Amino acid sequence: MLALPMTLNRTAETEEARIARGLRERDTELLADLVERCQHRLVRYLVYLTGRREHAEDLAQEAWIRVMQRGSQYNGRQRFEPWLFAIARNLAIDSIRKRLKAAPTVSLPDDRDAVLLLPSSGPSPFEAAARSEDAVRMAGRLQILPPLYREALLLRFQEELSLAEIAQVVGAPVTTVTSRIYRGLAALRSAFEEGNSHGV
Amino acid sequence: MECDERLRELIDRSFAEEVSVGERRIIDEHIRNCDGCRRYVELTARTIRGLREFTFASEADSRAQVFAMLAHDTGTTRRHNAQVKIWAAFAVALAMSIVGSALVYEAARFVAAPMHFDNAQLEAGVLVFWLLPSFCSALCIFAARGEKRGIA
Numbered sequence: 001m002l003a004l005p006m007t008l009n010r011t012a013e014t015e016e017a018r019i020a021r022g023l024r025e026r027d028t029e030l031l032a033d034l035v036e037r038c039q040h041r042l043v044r045y046l047v048y049l050t051g052r053r054e055h056a057e058d059l060a061q062e063a064w065i066r067v068m069q070r071g072s073q074y075n076g077r078q079r080f081e082p083w084l085f086a087i088a089r090n091l092a093i094d095s096i097r098k099r100l101k102a103a104p105t106v107s108l109p110d111d112r113d114a115v116l117l118l119p120s121s122g123p124s125p126f127e128a129a130a131r132s133e134d135a136v137r138m139a140g141r142l143q144i145l146p147p148l149y150r151e152a153l154l155l156r157f158q159e160e161l162s163l164a165e166i167a168q169v170v171g172a173p174v175t176t177v178t179s180r181i182y183r184g185l186a187a188l189r190s191a192f193e194e195g196n197s198h199g200v
Numbered sequence: 201m202e203c204d205e206r207l208r209e210l211i212d213r214s215f216a217e218e219v220s221v222g223e224r225r226i227i228d229e230h231i232r233n234c235d236g237c238r239r240y241v242e243l244t245a246r247t248i249r250g251l252r253e254f255t256f257a258s259e260a261d262s263r264a265q266v267f268a269m270l271a272h273d274t275g276t277t278r279r280h281n282a283q284v285k286i287w288a289a290f291a292v293a294l295a296m297s298i299v300g301s302a303l304v305y306e307a308a309r310f311v312a313a314p315m316h317f318d319n320a321q322l323e324a325g326v327l328v329f330w331l332l333p334s335f336c337s338a339l340c341i342f343a344a345r346g347e348k349r350g351i352a
Contacts, residue, residue, distance in 0.1 A: 026274060028270065028271065028274055031270055032267055032270075035263060035266050035267065035270070036263065039262060039263050039266060040255070040256070043256055043262070044254075044255060044256045047256045053256070056256070057262050057265075060262070060266070061265065061266055061269055064266050064269070064270060065269065065270070065273055068270060068273060068274070069273075125256065126254060129254050129255065129256055130253075130254070131253060132250070132253055134246065134249070134250035134253065135250055135253045135254060137250070138247070138250045138251065138254075139254075142254070153251055154251075156216060157248050157251050157252060158251065158252055158254075163216070163217055178216060178217070181212075181216045182209075182212045182216065185212060185215070185216075185244060185247060185248075188247045188250070188251065189243050189244060189247045191247075192243050192246055192247060192250075193243065
């Protein structure tokens with residue numbers, strides 16, 4: 001009975017060890033494979049995190065360069081995706097801080113994550129991506145939802161990371177992550193509750 | 201269990217993380233008789249489904265751009281590493297040439313003493329037959345191209 005889970009577990013370990021070895025050796029084939037597998041997820045994560053569509057591709061490219069340059073730091077004991085998202089997250093925050101520094105009228109908050117809370121200009125990427133009626137209803141809510149909640153929801157329900165993995169990506173305790181997920185869910189749920197009460 | 205905040209928290213938890221079989225049974229039994237909580241569960245499930253619908257397709261050439269950039273970066277890094285290796289090899293060859301020449305000069309002086317060579321002859325011999333060839337060998341590391349160096 002235990003044979004299958006154990007085999008699956010061993011396969012997962014082998015996969016991570018293979019990625020770690022490939023990154024150490026700067027294996028271009030492995031990198032191409034990772035890009036193929038994770039690029040759209042990386043872009044999606046960056047859109048959710050920043051609430052902006054326009055810089056997501058550039059940030060994703062920078063993240064891949066960072067992955068290649070610091071590949072030896074990936075130890076293969078954890079899944080690759082949380083490590084990749086953590087790199088992208090740091091780059092995104094640094095990039096926003098850099099842009100804010102360039103704007104003399106804006107003062108930089110001390111807390112690194114707080115730059116994500118500053119309002120973003122431009123069209124909502126969520127409204128542009130909404131395909132179904134539910135998605136359209138939710139798009140407006142997503143755009144105004146605090147990015148840290150949006151990020152937690154994406155990592156849990158789209159990327160299906162565990163709470164511990166999300167905590168590792170965002171650099172916060174599991175309890176904080178859980179609270180962000182619950183609050184984010186509550187805010188989005190209200191979009192449907194209001195819709196229903198208005199007979200939509 | 202009463203239909204209160206604790207039950208709603210348990211429902212939220214059942215979506216966000218694993219709950220025990222017992223807790224799952226409590227939820228199932230409760231929502232069978234409670235419209236409010238059943239609606240809460242349905243809304244939460246619908247919210248998560250709606251959330252999963254958002255995808256942001258990469259620009260068409262995005263992957264190609266990443267591949268090109270990684271290839272360029274890999275090439276630059278390899279060239280840089282090769283340059284570092286060449287300089288290191290040259291430095292080692294030069295050091296061996298100088299140290300080796302000094303040793304050869306001392307040995308030649310010892311051997312040449314019975315043959316009555318003077319210092320100038322000895323120095324010329326070491327220069328022509330040892331120092332210049334070994335120095336030229338070190339320079340060849342620079343002159344050779346790519347893989348012929350055996351270190352790139």
